[in-house]
Amino acid sequence: xxxxxxxxxxxxxxxxxxxxxxxxxxxxxxxxxxxxxxxxxxxxxxxxxxxxxxxxxxxxxxxxxxxxxxxxxxxxxxxxxxxxxxxxxxxxxxxxxxxxxxxxxxxxxxxxxxxxxxxxxxxxxxxxxxxxxxxxxxxxxxxxxxxxxxxxxxxxxxxxxxxxxxxxxxxxxxxxx
Numbered sequence: 001x002x003x004x005x006x007x008x009x010x011x012x013x014x015x016x017x018x019x020x021x022x023x024x025x026x027x028x029x030x031x032x033x034x035x036x037x038x039x040x041x042x043x044x045x046x047x048x049x050x051x052x053x054x055x056x057x058x059x060x061x062x063x064x065x066x067x068x069x070x071x072x073x074x075x076x077x078x079x080x081x082x083x084x085x086x087x088x089x090x091x092x093x094x095x096x097x098x099x100x101x102x103x104x105x106x107x108x109x110x111x112x113x114x115x116x117x118x119x120x121x122x123x124x125x126x127x128x129x130x131x132x133x134x135x136x137x138x139x140x141x142x143x144x145x146x147x148x149x150x151x152x153x154x155x156x157x158x159x160x161x162x163x164x165x166x167x168x169x170x171x172x173x174x175x176x177x
Contacts, residue, residue: 014077021074029066090141100131
């Protein structure tokens with residue numbers, strides 16, 4: 001029973017989180033009124049402390065930037081359903097944690113509130129669900145993330161410590177006749 005749970009839980013997580021992200025894209029990428037309301041409230045809140053435009057359509061945290069991160073996360077999670085690519089789930093889950101940490105925080109800590117579109121807090125509930133399950137997937141796949149971080153560190157350290165050829169004066173280009 002536990003073996004089946006360990007086999008199917010990551011698959012179910014990948015499908016559900018991807019569905020939530022992909023469903024939200026139709027609102028974010030079409031500039032739907034619901035998205036205008038949410039990002040408008042956030043931008044008004046940011047403007048109150050001098051960061052006007054932070055959540056505007058061309059802002060650092062615009063609906064397009066957030067939607068693009070969600071699209072990348074969903075793509076990685078769906079790709080992880082292919083057995084040879086299952087390690088991508090860890091990266092997709094990590095991106096999902098980052099995006100959903102922001103979503104949950106902004107719903108709780110700003111004037112946005114948990115029910116900005118009068119949908120019975122459905123949007124907030126889905127954000128919390130994806131956030132918690134993504135945290136669980138990051139913890140479950142921490143070994144993959146550690147391996148990835150170690151590999152990246154090796155590449156960065158190797159490139160910084162590689163010997164450089166000695167300088168021999170100005171470079172000269174050969175003269176062609």
